[in-house]
Amino acid sequence: xxxxxxxxxxxxxxxxxxxxxxxxxxxxxxxxxxxxxxxxxxxxxxxxxxxxxxxxxxxxxxxxxxxxxxxxxxxxxxxxxxxxxxxxxxxxxxxxxxxxxxxxxxxxxxxxxxxxxxxxxxxxxxxxxxxxxxxxxxxxxxxxxxxxxxxxxxxxxxxxxxxxxxxxxxxxxxxxxxxxxxxxxxxxxxxxxxxxxxxxxxxxxxxxxxxxxxxxxxxxxxxxxxxxxxxxxxxxxxxxxxxxxxxxxxxxxxxxxxxxxxxxxxxxxxxxxxxxxxxxxxxxxxxxxxxxxxxxxxxxxxxxxxxxxxxxxxxxxxxxxxxxxxxxxxxxxxxxxx
Amino acid sequence: xxxxxxxxxxxxxxxxxxxxxxxxxxxxxxxxxxxxxxxxxxxxxxxxxxxxxxxxxxxxxxxxxxxxxxxxxxxxxxxxxxxxxxxxxxxxxxxxxxxxxxxxxxxxxxxxxxxxxxxxxxxxxxxxxxxxxxxxxxxxxxxxxxxxxxxxxxxxxxxxxxxxxxxxxxxxxxxxxxxxxxxxxxxxxxxxxxxxxxxxxxxxxxxxxxxxxxxxxxxxxxxxxxxxxxxxxxxxxxxxxxxxxxxxxxxxxxxxxxxxxxxxxxxxxxxxxxxxxxxxxxxxxxxxxxxxxxxxxxxxxxxxxxxxxxxxxxxxxxxxxxxxxxxxxxxxxxxxxxxxxxxxxxxxxxxxxxxxxxxxxxxxxxxxxxxxxxxxxxxxxxxxxxxxxxxxxxxxxxxxxxxxxxxxxxxxxxxxxxxxxxxxxxxxxxxxxxxxxxxxxxxxxxxxxxxxxxxxxxxxxxxxxxxxxxxxxxxxxxxxxxxxxxxxxxxxxxxxxxxxxxxxxxxxxxxxxxxxxxxxxxxxxxxxxxxxxxxxxxxxxxxxxxxx
Numbered sequence: 030x031x032x033x034x035x036x037x038x039x040x041x042x043x044x045x046x047x048x049x050x051x052x053x054x055x056x057x058x059x060x061x062x063x064x065x066x067x068x069x070x071x072x073x074x075x076x077x078x079x080x081x082x083x084x085x086x087x088x089x090x091x092x093x094x095x096x097x098x099x100x101x102x103x104x105x106x107x108x109x110x111x112x113x114x115x116x117x118x119x120x121x122x123x124x125x126x127x128x129x130x131x132x133x134x135x136x137x138x139x140x141x142x143x144x145x146x147x148x149x150x151x152x153x154x155x156x157x158x159x160x161x162x163x164x165x166x167x168x169x170x171x172x173x174x175x176x177x178x179x180x181x182x183x184x185x186x187x188x189x190x191x192x193x194x195x196x197x198x199x200x201x202x203x204x205x206x207x208x209x210x211x212x213x214x215x216x217x218x219x220x221x222x223x224x225x226x227x228x229x230x231x232x233x234x235x236x237x238x239x240x241x242x243x244x245x246x247x248x249x250x251x252x253x254x255x256x257x258x259x260x261x262x263x264x265x266x267x268x269x270x271x272x273x274x275x276x277x278x279x280x281x282x283x284x285x286x287x288x289x290x291x292x293x294x295x296x297x298x299x300x301x302x303x304x305x306x307x308x309x310x311x312x313x314x315x316x317x318x319x320x321x322x323x324x325x326x327x328x329x330x331x332x333x334x335x336x337x338x339x340x341x342x343x344x345x346x347x348x349x350x351x352x353x354x355x356x357x358x359x360x361x362x363x364x365x366x367x
Numbered sequence: 368x369x370x371x372x373x374x375x376x377x378x379x380x381x382x383x384x385x386x387x388x389x390x391x392x393x394x395x396x397x398x399x400x401x402x403x404x405x406x407x408x409x410x411x412x413x414x415x416x417x418x419x420x421x422x423x424x425x426x427x428x429x430x431x432x433x434x435x436x437x438x439x440x441x442x443x444x445x446x447x448x449x450x451x452x453x454x455x456x457x458x459x460x461x462x463x464x465x466x467x468x469x470x471x472x473x474x475x476x477x478x479x480x481x482x483x484x485x486x487x488x489x490x491x492x493x494x495x496x497x498x499x500x501x502x503x504x505x506x507x508x509x510x511x512x513x514x515x516x517x518x519x520x521x522x523x524x525x526x527x528x529x530x531x532x533x534x535x536x537x538x539x540x541x542x543x544x545x546x547x548x549x550x551x552x553x554x555x556x557x558x559x560x561x562x563x564x565x566x567x568x569x570x571x572x573x574x575x576x577x578x579x580x581x582x583x584x585x586x587x588x589x590x591x592x593x594x595x596x597x598x599x600x601x602x603x604x605x606x607x608x609x610x611x612x613x614x615x616x617x618x619x620x621x622x623x624x625x626x627x628x629x630x631x632x633x634x635x636x637x638x639x640x641x642x643x644x645x646x647x648x649x650x651x652x653x654x655x656x657x658x659x660x661x662x663x664x665x666x667x668x669x670x671x672x673x674x675x676x677x678x679x680x681x682x683x684x685x686x687x688x689x690x691x692x693x694x695x696x697x698x699x700x701x702x703x704x705x706x707x708x709x710x711x712x713x714x715x716x717x718x719x720x721x722x723x724x725x726x727x728x729x730x731x732x733x734x735x736x737x738x739x740x741x742x743x744x745x746x747x748x749x750x751x752x753x754x755x756x757x758x759x760x761x762x763x764x765x766x767x768x769x770x771x772x773x774x775x776x777x778x779x780x781x782x783x784x785x786x787x788x789x790x791x792x793x794x795x796x797x798x799x800x801x802x803x804x805x806x807x808x809x810x811x812x813x814x815x816x817x818x819x820x821x822x823x824x825x826x827x828x829x830x831x832x833x834x835x836x837x838x839x840x841x842x843x844x845x846x847x848x849x850x851x852x853x854x855x856x857x858x859x860x861x862x863x864x865x866x867x868x869x870x871x872x873x874x875x876x877x878x879x880x881x882x883x884x885x886x887x888x889x890x891x892x893x894x895x896x897x898x899x900x901x902x903x904x905x906x907x908x909x910x911x912x913x914x915x
Contacts, residue, residue, distance in 0.1 A: 201912040210779070
């Protein structure tokens with residue numbers, strides 16, 4: 030391996046091909062390169078001398094092992110992902126990711142920039158369909174039902190799997206309209222002119238829903254006297270909580286969060302983190318974050334993606350942060366690169 | 368080297384030179400304003416100032432002479448500022464030279480001046496070329512080789528002094544004419560040359576004075592640039608107001624002829640069955656043309672123009688916005704969208720008479736074979752379509768993708784997203800496009816000449832009554848509207864017919880010139896009121912999108 034940035038195709042393929050074999054036939058690891066034939070401990074000792082030179086780019090010559098990604102948990106998985114590959118044109122963004130995400134918990138996805146965390150997240154509600162040139166292979170099942178097959182109702186899928194984006198993106202409408210937008214568009218709430226004329230307006234139901242969602246998003250106290258104001262007049266942290274409220278309004282089962290606090294100050298971040306912990310009692314939360322302390326604070330289990338779109342390690346958050354099995358993950362978590 | 372560009376941290380007291388420079392700037396700006404006003408004929412070149420009614424109290428001095436005197440004084444002041452700085456009387460921070468742009472500009476100006484002077488002095492000889500080259504070269508060397516304080520003030524101030532001198536000495540007097548000697552009659556007269564030269568000198572000397580005001584160097588250049596930008600911006604606004612004032616002054620007498628304000632003076636208007644007599648009567652906009660009127664009016668033309676614009680907007684906006692939505696949100700970016708883009712840009716720059724011919728050969732035969740209001744509406748609608756499409760597309764592309772993502776992540780379908788989020792966010796941009804387009808089509812004459820207009824003068828009772836014209840029939844097409852299928856008139860066409868074709872002279876119109884100006888003024892008012900509606904709509908939509 031070179032010390033240059035790992036962009037050339039030949040570098041990729043040489044590291045990729047053995048990976049495949051490892052995942053398929055774990056017994057063959059002994060036939061690999063000499064410094065990998067020894068046990069894990071001695072490998073670490075051997076590599077420790079030259080690890081610093083490699084790990085500045087996160088491209089150590091380390092093979093991913095199947096057992097690093099095994100995580101046993103009680104209860105049934107909400108998501109079961111198998112061999113997920115994503116290509117953006119020629120770019121291989123995710124490589125054979127397999128993971129099971131438990132229900133009613135917080136799962137953090139961490140890793141350096143460009144490692145495929147967001148891509149993986151966007152596969153879970155098929156938002157990647159909206160990106161031109163994206164190709165998804167593999168299987169993603171939610172409650173045992175495959176979502177990458179013909180006849181999947183994207184409207185229903187995205188109602189069940191809501192998403193909160195990196196930068197707060199409320200619509201340029203009033204706070205009330207923002208929260209009621211999803212249900213109104215799905216026909217759950219009718220407050221249009223026709224409904225009002227026919228006396229079937231659901232205004233009371235809408236107001237109840239708006240209040241409930243805003244309370245769940247810990248925003249009600251701050252905005253209850255100005256629901257008619259434009260949402261763009263709120264502060265960044267309030268806007269992000271409004272987006273969470275908007276996401277809750279369609280009654281999802283899963284909430285995907287793509288670095289929801291990266292654009293916020295520490296106080297707003299703390300409020301969002303508290304909120305995430307509360308939400309995990311009722312919802313399955315999957316959160317992408319760059320902030321490792323944040324992941325350690327709020328998540329139940331952590332998945333680490335490293336350069337090249339590989340899932341390297343997955344397990345209980347305490348275990349991943351205190352006793353990472355992969356050397357590269359350890360380097361990443363202790364801040365040697367990334 | 369660092370010391371070379373070091374400037375004092377705190378400027379010493381420089382109030383006296385700054386006051387001189389400020390005065391020079393004020394004189395230059397005033398000269399430019401007078402020049403513009405005199406180009407528009409508001410100030411006569413040969414007018415004698417004085418006698419109490421003039422701007423200055425100099426008795427018996429013509430405007431040309433006064434301008435010349437001011438120019439000479441301005442030039443002398445500018446040169447004085449530069450030389451004073453060069454001799455060290457004034458503390459400044461000049462750059463090593465005046466800069467490339469200024470140098471080339473001075474060389475060009477002086478080349479023209481020297482060449483003109485020589486060609487006047489030695490008529491018919493090719494002496495102008497060496498003379499121009501000599502003066503231009505001298506200016507180039509002065510600007511390039513000397514320090515900025517002299518290099519940028521001396522050539523500029525000298526231009527003002529020389530031109531002011533020709534005005535002052537009467538070399539260029541009020542009756543001066545330079546016959547260009549072409550086969551066709553072409554000559555430059557003092558009424559054009561004097562204001563134009565005054566404006567040019569004012570800009571040049573004002574710029575130099577502004578540099579001196581800023582003490583040359585970086586600050587001086589910034590001052591000079593400010594002056595040029597501000598003069599430019601105010602000149603644009605000034606010209607706009609002059610145009611409107613020009614039309615208003617000439618149009619208002621005709622517009623208000625016979626106007627009365629008294630209870631029950633106006634025509635009776637019935638709204639929802641209640642008849643009310645308006646308390647205002649303005650015959651010019653309430654009458655048509657008939658033998659019995661004591662004052663003829665343009666009501667049918669106003670109504671025709673309004674209906675034309677309304678019809679064109681109703682036709683073009685849904686089509687244009689729909690096409691823009693398709694191209695932006697649905698169509699794959701590729702050959703098709705590129706072809707449509709090129710075609711729309713081409714259509715927008717197509718001459719309006721071509722649209723008129725299209726309407727004449729395609730629409731008119733299909734709507735009863737005669738010119739009709741409907742053909743005119745559709746022709747103008749086709750003209751408006753490309754602009755609405757282009758601006759709507761730009762507005763839709765400017766809507767952040769985050770809105771689309773957020774909506775999709777809620778499981779909302781694409782069409783609902785477009786309808787509830789994307790199009791509302793793009794509406795201000797769409798409205799801007801419609802405003803621009805309406806400004807163009809409301810004043811179009813050529814297309815409606817071919818597709819819509821009948822007689823120039825239409826009597827008041829024949830103003831197109833589009834709403835009242837709808838009638839229902841038992842046979843297909845079930846709805847008919849003879850008003851839409853009848854030729855009528857519109858303000859730009861009426862103006863064209865009045866002025867160019869001479870229609871209406873001696874045709875009951877007591878004062879044709881007044882009538883024409885009043886028509887032009889009313890056209891201006893109608894277009895401006897459309898603008899006002901559009902700008903109001905845009906303001907409303909913007910307010911809805913932004914907080915407070």
